[in-house]
Amino acid sequence: MTRRTDALVVFLGPSLPADEARRLAPCTVLPPARQGDVWRALSLRPRAIALVDGVFEAQPSVWHHEILAALEAGVAVFGGASMGALRAAELAPHGMVGVGRIFAWYRDGVVVDDSEVALLHADAEHGWRPLTVPLVNVRHVAERARAARVLGRDAASALVQAADDLFYQERTWPRVLERVRPGWTESTRAAWEAWFPAGAEDLKRLDAIACVQAAAEWAASGTPASMGARQSPSSLVRRRRLMDDVTQVRGGAVPSGRVLEALREAPDAVEMAEAGLRRALLAGQARTLGLTATSDEVDAEEAAWWDARGVAPGRREAYLTACGLDTVGLRRLCEELALERLVLEHAPRLLPDGPSWDEALASESRLRGRWARTAREVAREDSGEPTGDVGSE
Incomplete structure (x- = not known):
């Protein structure tokens, strides 16, 4: 991470292209958050953080402790769409702000499984492009299709179930529809084909936009930051932060672990x-x-x-x-x-009969050899001889 002056830091990946986020508001866009990334982002001194996308499974996910540390430092943290919605539902009582429908689903218990927002996506070189569809998007489309009278209740439920039965890395619209179409009537299939191209929406994208906008509006508002409750993290968390953090100096960002290695020597x-x-x-x-x-x-x-x-x-x-x-x-x-x-x-x-200040001064000076040196100086002073530093024995 390099030092930036933007008031907003956004963790983003497959939910929304980085360029689109920058068009919504001036911001520093960072890749999907992994463990330690929010701690590292605090060195950029943002006013607000929008946590949208985050890694899981293959790498350690962003810790709750990091978000709590940001809140304690007076940084507003907004979450929505994906990992951000999960963490916001868990940390809303501590001051994290949840944004969007997916957050509300997790908060209200409509969905509970982390895999609801999971999807397979390309790497950074290819802009984190989504390769599969998350289950929350299928739920959203099924609700919209029911509202538009394209699908009845049973047909919409079958659509969601077909998507739920597929592993997230294999869940694409063609595969979902391949499973569910045989159970639909001919009129339902025809209505779906006519409606789907314009009627389907990417809910994660919509929630990501709302999250970035909400965080940007707060960052630009000038509202004084409210400090979150003071945390008392365990020694494990403190050590982890010490190793995962970065220090911003004129030459760039230095891993705190490297600084510590040098200090040990x-x-x-x-x-x-x-x-x-x-x-x-x-x-x-x-x-x-x-x-x-x-x-x-x-x-x-x-x-x-x-x-x-x-x-x-x-x-x-x-x-x-x-x-x-x-x-x-x-x-x-x-x-x-x-x-x-x-x-x-x-x-x-x-302490019972505890040590006095003078006792402490005397004991430390004796251990350091200062008592003998000072005693000789006092003796010379009392005898009228010149005093000075004659070393210690």
Whole structure:
């Protein structure tokens, strides 16, 4: 992924051609989403994501955790037509916006199987062109044919059943009709032949258009983003995101896993990892004890963090991106810093007869050899001799 300024990111494949989506609205069109792609898309800083198509079966599908992370970051996520309709039906209570009839079918239990939206399609080189027809499209056409009095109830049910009996990779209109036509009357077959060329609709395409339009309208509206509920993903999800994410820098998009590999070889890797572990453990202990950091305390840590880096306000978003962070991620780390400070400041009260600040300073200076050096300097000062750094023993 390359850095873009579009406010809308769309995951699209066989449901709608990319060029048509771009004509609907300015957007970054990405291939059907697979596991990790929504996490990676967050580095583009979109205002909205339209999830239409996604992979399944051959590759891991987009995780619910990724969508929840986007919502928590204040990115509006819309879903419809295909994988997007599935995820929207599952995550609507958490703030994902479902669009279109297929979403409504899943939400209301009219259809329940993921295979309803499955189809065989060409690869990226051939524009993800659909090669088979999804079952939801057959259902839609059957309903339209009934409404037009082309098919009766039994004939429409037989059409859907014939399609359902075919594996999704073999389901084409000629094969569906080959199975169902013998059971239709001659008048039904004639009515169907006259109606089908103009009467049939691609429901997935219609829902994909509606999804992109809804997301584009929201992105262009300037409506302030509402942050989703804070998530507490498991360590497995956190590690997976760490490896699947990307970091946007001036030279392009760098896989976060590659950055981590380089950091492991750094001379101070152990020191950095231990400092991070210490902070996380102390913050976790604080939460266990019922301690919470106030907004003012977190604000103070965040302000101190920016001051220490000397980054001008206008460059802060780019700096965060290069750090592999966003405002939510930085806020979370600053909360840990605030909780760590709370634990350290109240250490004598957190344990029976707990350590004082002076005891901690003394023990650490002794471990580092600083106590002996400082003691010699104090002795020279008391005797009137010149003081200075004479090294440690």
